[in-house]
Amino acid sequence: MTGGRDKIKIGIDAKWYFEGPPSGHVVVRNLVNNVLANPLGFDIYLILNSKDKQLARETFDKSVKLIFLPGLPNLLLNMLALPLAARRYKLDIVVYQNFGSFWPAKLFKVAYIHDVLFLDMPKYYTRGERFYFKKMTSLARAANMIITISNHEKRRIVDHQIAAEGDVKVVHHGVDENFKPLSDYPEAEVKEVEERYRLPAQYILYVGRVNVRKNISKLITAMPLIKSKIQMLIVGERGAETSVLQRQIAELDLNNRVIFTGHVPLADLYIIYARATVFCFPSFAEGFGLPPLEAMKCGVPVVVSNRTAMPEVCGDAAVYINPDEPVHIALKISELLGDRIYYAQKVAAGLKHVKQFTWQRAANLLLTLIAEAYAYRKHHS
Numbered sequence: 001m002t003g004g005r006d007k008i009k010i011g012i013d014a015k016w017y018f019e020g021p022p023s024g025h026v027v028v029r030n031l032v033n034n035v036l037a038n039p040l041g042f043d044i045y046l047i048l049n050s051k052d053k054q055l056a057r058e059t060f061d062k063s064v065k066l067i068f069l070p071g072l073p074n075l076l077l078n079m080l081a082l083p084l085a086a087r088r089y090k091l092d093i094v095v096y097q098n099f100g101s102f103w104p105a106k107l108f109k110v111a112y113i114h115d116v117l118f119l120d121m122p123k124y125y126t127r128g129e130r131f132y133f134k135k136m137t138s139l140a141r142a143a144n145m146i147i148t149i150s151n152h153e154k155r156r157i158v159d160h161q162i163a164a165e166g167d168v169k170v171v172h173h174g175v176d177e178n179f180k181p182l183s184d185y186p187e188a189e190v191k192e193v194e195e196r197y198r199l200p201a202q203y204i205l206y207v208g209r210v211n212v213r214k215n216i217s218k219l220i221t222a223m224p225l226i227k228s229k230i231q232m233l234i235v236g237e238r239g240a241e242t243s244v245l246q247r248q249i250a251e252l253d254l255n256n257r258v259i260f261t262g263h264v265p266l267a268d269l270y271i272i273y274a275r276a277t278v279f280c281f282p283s284f285a286e287g288f289g290l291p292p293l294e295a296m297k298c299g300v301p302v303v304v305s306n307r308t309a310m311p312e313v314c315g316d317a318a319v320y321i322n323p324d325e326p327v328h329i330a331l332k333i334s335e336l337l338g339d340r341i342y343y344a345q346k347v348a349a350g351l352k353h354v355k356q357f358t359w360q361r362a363a364n365l366l367l368t369l370i371a372e373a374y375a376y377r378k379h380h381s
Contacts, residue, residue, distance in 0.1 A: 007043035034363035115287025152309035174359030181299035205276035225330035296350030317353035
C-alpha cells in the first residue's frame with residue numbers, strides 16, 4: 001500500500017491491536033485489518049507500542065506505514081507522544097482510542113469512544129477507574145469528531161454535553177467471519193475442543209468479563225428455576241467477582257452444573273460458542289454488546305437483557321429478559337428449551353439479523369464518515 005502526497009494522511013491509534021482490553025482488542029484488530037484491505041483513498045499510518053515493533057513487522061506487509069510510540073500509559077501517550085508523532089509524520093487526521101488530545105490545532109482529531117457508561121453508572125466502576133475515564137470526556141470536547149458504537153452511547157455523549165449531536169457519529173461493530181454454525185466446523189476439531197474443556201452435552205453459555213456489571217449472579221440464581229438440568233459455561237477472564245460467584249454456586253448446590261473455563265484461545269472459543277444450546281447475556285449495561293451477535297452467527301439462540309444498547313443491537317432476533325429478575329430469566333430460557341419451533345425461529349432470526357454486522361462495513365463507514373467531516377471542515381475553515 002503506497003501513499004502519494006495527494007492522499008490524506010490518517011493515523012489510526014492501533015496500540016490495542018496485539019493486546020489490550022478484551023473488547024478494545026477485538027474492535028481495533030478487526031477495524032485495522034479491514035481498513036488496510038480497503039483504505040478508501042487514505043494514506044494509512046498505524047500507531048503502535050514500541051514493545052510490539054518486532055511483532056508488527058512480522059504481521060503487517062512492508063508497505064504498511066508504522067509509527068511506534070514509547071512505553072507510557074495510554075492516556076499520556078495520546079495526550080503527549082501521539083501529537084508529536086502526528087506533527088513529525090505530517091498527519092492530517094488521527095483516530096484516537098478513547099483518549100484524545102488538545103493539540104496540534106491543525107490536526108483533525110477523531111475520538112473513537114467505546115462507551116461512557118461510567119458517567120451514568122458509577123457504581124460499576126472503582127474510584128480509580130472513574131478518575132481515569134473522566135479525562136476521556138474532557139479530551140473528547142477538543143475532538144473535531146466523535147465516533148461511538150451505538151445510538152444509545154451517542155445519546156449518552158450528547159446528553160452529557162461532551163459533543164453536539166452533529167459531531168457524534170455511530171459505527172456499529174461487526175462480527176468476525178470465523179464465527180459460524182457447528183456444522184461448518186470439522187468434526188475432529190469439535191471433538192478436540194469438547195474433550196479439552198469437557199463440554200457438557202447441552203449448556204447455557206455466557207462469554208465476557210466476570211464482574212458485577214455483567215450480572216452473572218442473577219443468571220446463576222436462575223439456574224435451579226430452569227425446567228431442565230442443563231449446565232452452564234462461563235467463559236471469561238477470572239476477576240475479583242469469580243470467588244463471590246463460586247461461593248454462590250456452592251450455596252445453591254450447583255457445583256456440578258456451573259463451569260468456569262477462564263480465558264480461552266479464540267480458535268477454541270468459536271467452537272464453544274457453536275456447541276452451546278443457548279447463549280445468555282444478562283448484563284445490566286452495555287455500550288454495544290458484541291457476544292450476543294457472535295452467538296447468533298454461530299446459530300445459537302440468544303437471551304439478553306432488555307437494557308441500554310442491547311435492544312438496538314439485537315433487534316427482534318433475541319429473547320429479552322428483565323436482568324433484575326432471576327424468575328424471568330429462568331422462564332425465558334425454559335421457553336426456548338421447551339419449544340422446538342420457537343427455538344428454531346430464534347436461531348433463524350439470529351442468523352438473518354447478524355448479516356448486517358460486518359467489520360468491512362464498519363471500517364468503510366468509519367473512513368467515509370471521517371472523510372466527509374474532514375472535507376466539510378476544510379471547506380469551511
